[in-house]
Amino acid sequence: MLLIPKTKSSRTLWSWLQYLTYFRLIPISVGILCVLCVLQRHRLESDSFYITANVWKQNVSNSLLPGCKSLINGDQTAVSRWATYSGFSVEELLRMTSGDCSLLKERIHFPNKPLTEEEEQFPLAYGMVVYKNPEQVIRQLSAFYWPQNLYCITYDQKSSASFARIIRNLAENCFNNVIVPEKQYRMEWCSKGQLLATRSCVESLNSRTDHPWKYFQYLSGFDLPLRTNYEMVQIMKVLNGSSDSVLRAVPHHDYSKNWTNIPGNLTPLKGSMSVTFSRATTDAILKDQIATEYFEYLLKTNETKYIEDMCPDEAYWTTVLYNDPIIKLPHKTVGEQCIKQLKSNRFNLKKRKSDISRYQTWLEDLAMWNINGAKWKVATNCHGKYFRYSCVFGIGDLPILVKKPHLVAHKLYLDYQPTAYFCLNEWLRNRTYNQPKFDVSIYKRLIDVRYAQANGEERDNIECFA
């Protein structure tokens, strides 16, 4: 006797119950329901990061992780329960990025069309220098990703074969707007490999003449955006051709340690790898004779010296971006004013030009520059931990991060207080799809922007290191 209902009308509750009983489905269904109830209760009660992270892994378009909103508002009561995240294995990531990458795109959110026409008309370019932790790289890409933009990723020559495979898969299988240059470099901290890698990405991106990207930003492997793509576009429009970089004097800028015979008599400036500049500027730098000679000069310089002064990539971009008119740039930069002011007070190492490219905090400067003798003062601007004097942001930094005007936060680790990472990402996602009114006045006040618009006398009054 098999009670499968023959017609639609005969599908009464009774016949279904008989059917379920026959196949012993009632106990099974009740069992499944109970498990779901327990899970749901657990989820509601514990606010557990594991469960939400798994949901998030499966379907990223769900709402903000429970608890993020209060964390962002500074209520840290849930902290201790949100300690670890045991993401995807390398094997999973290899599988997810093979074939047509549909598995990857199912698990991690990559938008497949521009959000607004304005963003579509103003594509951006990003360069990323990465070493390890492939899941973090992919999540970082996802956080910055829009199909109209162009991305270049270079990885350390010493990275594992599987890491390299995953990164190359992103370009070969997953996204036609991701470039991985053929050649990779050895990237010790503060090494020439960094400089070679950053310049190779800029070259690769610029050589894509079929792609109309308008502004470029450099990212490390541990950044997360603080601005939505829409906001990035608004900011780049305010920059209107100007560059953005931190800028300061070279420590020990007394030339006693071989800062001699600098091509074009450039004034070396210390910046950071995180720089933002327009495509016209990119093109100008790549074509400029002195910028190229300076690049080669840095490659020839004794590497040991860099560690004491600055890293090669920190020595390059800011110097060529702000040394006009020696470097032939498409427009006047505030660099000429900053250099004038630096030269009149060149040993004040604490002075730095403001920037919005990235938000990063350091161990107190005094401790940094006097590593042996200094009392290591822990700054109050870091609620996470320090790695190489620089803060890895934690949960306690969220309320600060969401108020910063910068383009990206540097740095966050997926495996250090992962809640901070996921909540910041979710905050941004919510902002992306519920875009609040965005006020650009703070960017209009950047001295790079003001200088470009000012006339002679106003220019002289601009204080570079205020």
Ligand SMILES: *[C@@H]1O[C@H](CO)[C@@H](O)[C@H](O)[C@H]1NC(C)=O
């Ligand atoms: C993800 O969630 C959204 C909204 O809750 C839903 O519309 C969509 O179908 C889900 N996608 C997948 C792959 O489950």
Ligand SMILES: *[C@@H]1O[C@H](CO)[C@@H](O)[C@H](O)[C@H]1NC(C)=O
């Ligand atoms: C932007 O730059 C262009 C060309 O350099 C200039 O003509 C224009 O006035 C600038 N716009 C603003 C708002 O400064």
Ligand SMILES: *[C@@H]1O[C@H](CO)[C@@H](O)[C@H](O)[C@H]1NC(C)=O
């Ligand atoms: C400076 O450079 C010269 C040649 O480039 C080299 O012979 C010399 O050892 C260098 N001095 C220092 C202190 O690095």
Ligand SMILES: *[C@@H]1O[C@H](CO)[C@@H](O)[C@H](O)[C@H]1NC(C)=O
């Ligand atoms: C580089 O400089 C360091 C000290 O500044 C010196 O000990 C080393 O021998 C130099 N190396 C080369 C290849 O010149």
Ligand SMILES: *[C@@H]1O[C@H](CO)[C@@H](O)[C@H](O)[C@H]1NC(C)=O
């Ligand atoms: C998402 O963004 C909207 C608009 O900015 C805001 O009102 C809302 O509180 C945010 N939601 C969460 C969960 O943070």
